[in-house]
Every structure is written in C-alpha cells, then in structure tokens.
Amino acid sequence: MGIIDRRIAERGHSTDGFAGLAFKAYLHARKEGVPSSPDNLYAPFYLWHTTEGLNEFLCGPGFVGLTQSFGWPSVHTWSVWHAQMSKEMTRAKYATRETVPIMPHADLASLRRAEIERSRELLSSPDVLATVAGFESTNWSLVRFRLWSKMPERPLDGQVHIYGVGHVSTG
Template structure:
C-alpha cells in the first residue's frame, strides 16, 4: 500500500465555502476508484483559535492498494481538473507499514496527521513494530475510525494519520495537524 497527500495553502481571506462546495459536488466521483482504499477530502480553516501558523488548506489524503491506482489518478482527468482549479501541487507519498481501516470510515468528520523524523541509524524493524502497535491502539483503544503509519526514506520521516468521528481530545494531538473531513470515498 501507498499513502499520498498533496495540499494547497489558500489565502487567509479565501472563501473556504468554495472548497466545501467542490467536495460536496465532486467528492462522490472517487467512490469506487480502482485500487483506492480511501480518499479523505480534508480542509482546515485559519481561525483565531488555531495556532498562529495555521492556514486555510485543502489537502486530500489517499490510501492506495498499489501504485497503479495512484498513477491512474495522477495521470487522469480528475487530477487535471484539480490542477486547473488550484495549481500544480507537490505530492507526498509514504510506503505504508500498516493500516487499520474498518468499514465505518465514512463516518469520519475529523482527521489528524503528524510527520515525525526518523533518527539516523534507527532500528527500523523495532520502529516499524512499535508504530504498527501504535496504529492498532489508535483504533482499538483510542476511538479512531482508522489509522495508518507509513515512512518515506528520502527524508527519513514517518507519517501517522487517523480519521475520527469526533474532534480528538487535546491529549491525543501531539502537535498534529487537525483537518475537517468533508467526504470519504472508498473502493
């Protein structure tokens, strides 16, 4: 499996209802896309309550069964339309170590994501085992609807991503980016 995310930073005065409308009108178009496990349509709004570095964002997150589905999407008309509306994004990808994706993910209303640097010469086998257990615990113990962990060996970072039905409590946040989920497409 491979995880993928791109994002668009939008101006502070951007009318985010444009993003909401786009998700409402086009979100269903990815339902049943070949090799897609899920696509979470994510956005974040800059508000007075957010940290000073918060931004208006549109930043979908994908989990693919294989690179074939990802490549079909990135070279297809849906991505072309997206780039014509928002610009040409940098696309981040991670090799997925583990994904807990129960059937209820369509109930997600919030998502969290954190990128963590992997220290040089880390014992990757031990880190992988620990991160797999952490992802499982997010779903089975902490109430996440889904959780995945993946790594990217060019910059030696790992990503922890979770979907939630309720806004996660502050003790679970660990400097994570919090998103609103407008729609979740599944295979």
C-alpha cells in the first residue's frame, strides 16, 4: 500500500484537468487502518462527462503505465442517473460505494426517481461533497457513490464500502 500512497502523491495530479472528466477519486482501504477492509484495496472511481474522455483515458499512456505496473484491471461502468458535486469536493477525505442488486422486473423509472431524490437530499448534508447514483444492466445492480469531508457512520448491513481518499482530480 505504500507504493499506492506514493503513486497517488506523485501522480494524482496528472488527471487534474483531463478533458471529459467530471472527477477521479483516488480511493484506498487497508487491512489495518482507517478505513479498515478485509483486503488492501486501491479502487479509483471516475465520473466522466463524456464517453470520449473515458476512451481517451483508457487508450492513453496513463492507463498503459498503470497496467504495466499493476496488471490488467477490470473496469466497471454504470449508466449514471444522477450526479451532483459541490465546489468543495476536492477536500474529500472519505468515500462510500454501495452496490445493490436490482430485482428482475423492477420499476426502473420509479427506482431512478427515488435514487435521484435520495442523492439530492444527501448533498444537503455539509459532510457530503459529491453524490452519484447509477445502474449497471449486465448484472442489474445499482451503485451509490459519495465523497465525504469526514468519516461517515458505517451502516450495520455491511453493503457499504468505505474508502480513504488520497486525491480528487477534476476535469
């Protein structure tokens, strides 16, 4: 994890101002530490304004360097229903990501409306700096992502992953 920490410190700024990028949050969690995790994790989270920006990144030298150093990653993509960011989001210290299954034949329009409302309500909290709600239709799952200025309370259900934030880049 020391390698990851150094890489974020030395290269995190390289995605600042990247065309088409809304933000990239450099996320990490540790077996021992805060936030704690069953495994050591580096889990960057990107929100793109355009698929063109995503494609430029994945086909570019930064991604090549990452894959040569750490291997070929699995890149998960979601269709974004709602994203809202405060001007202060680069101050984020923590992030949460929750993935929830969507049941077959669910009323997606109602689910989308509810998630947008939930997302908007959460951003009214002074501790929430960004919120994203989206879904993935290959295995039908909902994702809720948040950036926080301080450690959020851990829910009891265990479905929410909490990460530390090493850096936040904006496009």
